[in-house]
Amino acid sequence: DGGITQSPKYLFRKEGQNVTLSCEQNLNHDAMYWYRQDPGQGLRLIYYSQIVNDFQKGDIAEGYSVSREKKESFPLTVTSAQKNPTAFYLCASSNLRDRGPEAFFGQGTRLTVV
Amino acid sequence: KNEVEQSPQNLTAQEGEFITINCSYSVGISALHWLQQHPGGGIVSLFMLSSGKKKHGRLIATINIQEKHSSLHITASHPRDSAVYICAGSNFGNEKLTFGTGTRLTIIP
Numbered sequence: 001d002g003g004i005t006q007s008p009k010y011l012f013r014k015e016g017q018n019v020t021l022s023c024e025q026n027l028n029h030d031a032m033y034w035y036r037q038d039p040g041q042g043l044r045l046i047y048y049s050q051i052v053n054d055f056q057k058g059d060i061a062e063g064y065s066v067s068r069e070k071k072e073s074f075p076l077t078v079t080s081a082q083k084n085p086t087a088f089y090l091c092a093s094s095n096l097r098d099r100g101p102e103a104f105f106g107q108g109t110r111l112t113v114v
Numbered sequence: 115k116n117e118v119e120q121s122p123q124n125l126t127a128q129e130g131e132f133i134t135i136n137c138s139y140s141v142g143i144s145a146l147h148w149l150q151q152h153p154g155g156g157i158v159s160l161f162m163l164s165s166g167k168k169k170h171g172r173l174i175a176t177i178n179i180q181e182k183h184s185s186l187h188i189t190a191s192h193p194r195d196s197a198v199y200i201c202a203g204s205n206f207g208n209e210k211l212t213f214g215t216g217t218r219l220t221i222i223p
Contacts (some may be wrong), residue, residue, distance in 0.1 A: 041119075042214055090157060105149070105156065
């Protein structure tokens with residue numbers, strides 16, 4: 001079955017450490033996205049990539065980095081520069097269709113800084 | 115101001131009730147998505163629509179392009195429908211989604 005896989009589901013990190021969240025899709029989608037969700041707020045876009053080896057900052061990119069070396073993979077690194085990294089992170093992918101993009105989401109990774 | 119506004123923020127209803135969640139969006143959004151997020155956090159895409167109405171089981175989504183308004187209806191609601199429902203807008207040619215803040219639905223048996 002095609003889909004998006006995020007791992008791990010729960011992640012704990014010590015302050016000052018970098019951590020990488022994995023996102024893999026086998027849907028052959030060109031575009032992939034990382035969103036952050038905080039209580040009481042809508043999802044906010046961190047980074048997105050519309051093609052391999054290219055990515056763009058979203059609304060809240062500071063303290064994060066990404067890479068897109070393969071179409072299937074779009075890992076997100078939460079760096080020590082991110083001031084408030086504890087959040088729920090969602091990865092998504094989409095393919096532009098005639099009527100607009102159809103988006104698929106992973107199950108999310110809940111990151112807690114301890 | 116968010117480009118996508120949802121209401122209500124929270125909704126509690128008895129099992130069997132007809133549920134309506136509303137979403138208003140701004141100029142520039144040409145397709146509307148309805149998403150369901152369960153307590154574990156995973157999100158499922160329910161509908162994507164740019165005109166008219168779509169139905170899947172007990173779920174119905176409608177969109178009024180002139181009024182820039184969409185609704186998600188749930189008929190014969192059930193406790194398993196309890197989740198956060200999120201609407202999101204997108205533009206043709208731009209795959210990024212703009213999200214509403216979600217509606218937390220609780221169905222009481």
